[in-house]
Amino acid sequence: MKLTKKTNILISTLLLVMTAVLTIISGLDFKKFADYETEFVLRENIITRVEKFSKYSPKLEKTVGDSDIYIIEGEEPGPSVLIIGGTHPNEPSSQLTATLLLENIIVAKGTVYIITEANKSAFTHSQPQEASSMYYHIATMNGQRTFKFGSRATNNTEQWPNPDIYVHRTSGQKLSNIDTRNLNRAYPGCEDGTYTEKVAYAITQCIIQNNIDVTIDLHEASPEYLTINAIVAHQRATSVAAKAAFKMDMEGVLIAVEVSPTNLHGLSHRELGDFTDTLAFLCETSNASQGKIRGKFTEDLIITGEDKFYQKASELGVLYAAPVHLNERVARHVLSILSILNAYNDIYGSNERGKFIVNDIPTYENIINNGIGYYLLDSLL
Amino acid sequence: MKKLFLLMFTLILTFGLVGCKPEEEDPEEEDPNVELDLDLSSDFLDLCTDRKVYLTTLGQSDIDTVINIIEAASEAIPVNEINSGSEAVVDAVSRKNDLVASEVAKDGDKLPVVLLVTGSSGKGLGAAGTNWEAEKARGEAFALAADSNQMILIVLHVGGEARRGTTTDPILDAVCPSARLMLVVEGGNFDKYFTNSTNEYNVPLHLYSRQAKMVSAFKTLFNIE
Numbered sequence: 001m002k003l004t005k006k007t008n009i010l011i012s013t014l015l016l017v018m019t020a021v022l023t024i025i026s027g028l029d030f031k032k033f034a035d036y037e038t039e040f041v042l043r044e045n046i047i048t049r050v051e052k053f054s055k056y057s058p059k060l061e062k063t064v065g066d067s068d069i070y071i072i073e074g075e076e077p078g079p080s081v082l083i084i085g086g087t088h089p090n091e092p093s094s095q096l097t098a099t100l101l102l103e104n105i106i107v108a109k110g111t112v113y114i115i116t117e118a119n120k121s122a123f124t125h126s127q128p129q130e131a132s133s134m135y136y137h138i139a140t141m142n143g144q145r146t147f148k149f150g151s152r153a154t155n156n157t158e159q160w161p162n163p164d165i166y167v168h169r170t171s172g173q174k175l176s177n178i179d180t181r182n183l184n185r186a187y188p189g190c191e192d193g194t195y196t197e198k199v200a201y202a203i204t205q206c207i208i209q210n211n212i213d214v215t216i217d218l219h220e221a222s223p224e225y226l227t228i229n230a231i232v233a234h235q236r237a238t239s240v241a242a243k244a245a246f247k248m249d250m251e252g253v254l255i256a257v258e259v260s261p262t263n264l265h266g267l268s269h270r271e272l273g274d275f276t277d278t279l280a281f282l283c284e285t286s287n288a289s290q291g292k293i294r295g296k297f298t299e300d301l302i303i304t305g306e307d308k309f310y311q312k313a314s315e316l317g318v319l320y321a322a323p324v325h326l327n328e329r330v331a332r333h334v335l336s337i338l339s340i341l342n343a344y345n346d347i348y349g350s351n352e353r354g355k356f357i358v359n360d361i362p363t364y365e366n367i368i369n370n371g372i373g374y375y376l377l378d379s380l381l
Numbered sequence: 382m383k384k385l386f387l388l389m390f391t392l393i394l395t396f397g398l399v400g401c402k403p404e405e406e407d408p409e410e411e412d413p414n415v416e417l418d419l420d421l422s423s424d425f426l427d428l429c430t431d432r433k434v435y436l437t438t439l440g441q442s443d444i445d446t447v448i449n450i451i452e453a454a455s456e457a458i459p460v461n462e463i464n465s466g467s468e469a470v471v472d473a474v475s476r477k478n479d480l481v482a483s484e485v486a487k488d489g490d491k492l493p494v495v496l497l498v499t500g501s502s503g504k505g506l507g508a509a510g511t512n513w514e515a516e517k518a519r520g521e522a523f524a525l526a527a528d529s530n531q532m533i534l535i536v537l538h539v540g541g542e543a544r545r546g547t548t549t550d551p552i553l554d555a556v557c558p559s560a561r562l563m564l565v566v567e568g569g570n571f572d573k574y575f576t577n578s579t580n581e582y583n584v585p586l587h588l589y590s591r592q593a594k595m596v597s598a599f600k601t602l603f604n605i606e
Contacts (some may be wrong), residue, residue: 179574238445242443242446242448246592247447249592250453252591254591256540256541258503262508
């Protein structure tokens, strides 16, 4: 059938209008997602103060990257620890662990710094072509909390285009171009660098200016990735990491210790250890929702880690660690943090700054038995 | 022609059926150490007391973990760092990551004990500026010294499956036959390497479900209540 010119124009116009409508609808959805602010409940009289990244990296002021640093000081001065959550927003146990600590712990001696959204721009979009759920929900005692499942990388709206090859600034190491927007390839960062480097610079400066003794960067990895259920430690921190892992082993929780490779740059456990005096650690748990062999992406996959393809892969023994429920992943991170602090106390506790005394850290068993929601505060209260 | 087709069909069917015969499974070898977390026998009681005890790593990994296990067994046994040329102390564990056999000294009539922490880490080898071939050569020297009755070797493997492979197994091949005892976390025995070694070399093997369970072995070796 031959169409007339008029009919052709009509069909083309109709298709263009339909495309525009679909673009606007999906665009509004993404705008809503980008604008959504995750709530963190700050306990009065417990949170000593809140600082902004821009205090340490001034050019982040009035940008989406000006994240909060929550500071809980003990009654007694002592050593200090920085917990970094939300470096990669597609690794949810990272942010949830930081949130759980923010809303529960009482510090008697020492200072705890907590970041819940290390790369806030990466929380404003999701990974292209992954069809991931934008949000996930955790039932609390009296309601539910909503968290965002974002991307591994900074949003293109903050940093674009990617170079053909990403050259890490301080080492000159060549990396994949996508890593130019990866916070955990940007350390120690740069005051005048890209958006991602400015964020990394803020964290590095926070550690230097506050003389932070211990830094723990929380992550997850896909079950088919080698470094999983592991603590990666800078070479100055390996004795603390080994002691922490052994303490976890005594509790029946197995975790590997890996020494940070000296020739892989930009990562927190390498650069924060090299460019500051902190003992740098990075913890990994097993997350099916960021893996490549999963089936359909659902909110349930984020929470339970259950997926028939991963189940099959696990039965075939081709995974480094079977995916587990979010409760267990958070419980692992919390136990890792507690074990690192205890190991630090054993090794460095007799130094001038003394030992950490941090109370009300939920136990591994209790987090698994009660669920994370039991420990998250209801924002309405 | 019909007969030829019939013959060919019969032959194909016969070979096809033979091809479908299931493979016979090898009968499992007897494994004397399948039971995990067993206490060491009284033969090993006191093996490490009143002697010089050295601790080193062949593969540059997991030595800190073994120190934690020893400390968990008893804080009364200190683990000291030794430098080249310095003497090891009796009633202490003397650690040196790059210890060589010639540095291990006898103390009167008593043979020294060397705890060899095996399991290579690429990152650890790189950080220490060595490689698995050099580590294997160190291991061979220890084995030679043990074979000529100059020292007692105890082989430890605590890092599980991740610490096995092409940079670890040749080192194990070099030292396991000369060991007095092998203490292994079971993940490292996923392919029955150590159970095969115990059968082949007649070296006692104790397998542990996890690192913390190995503490009891050191309590026996150092005769700690």
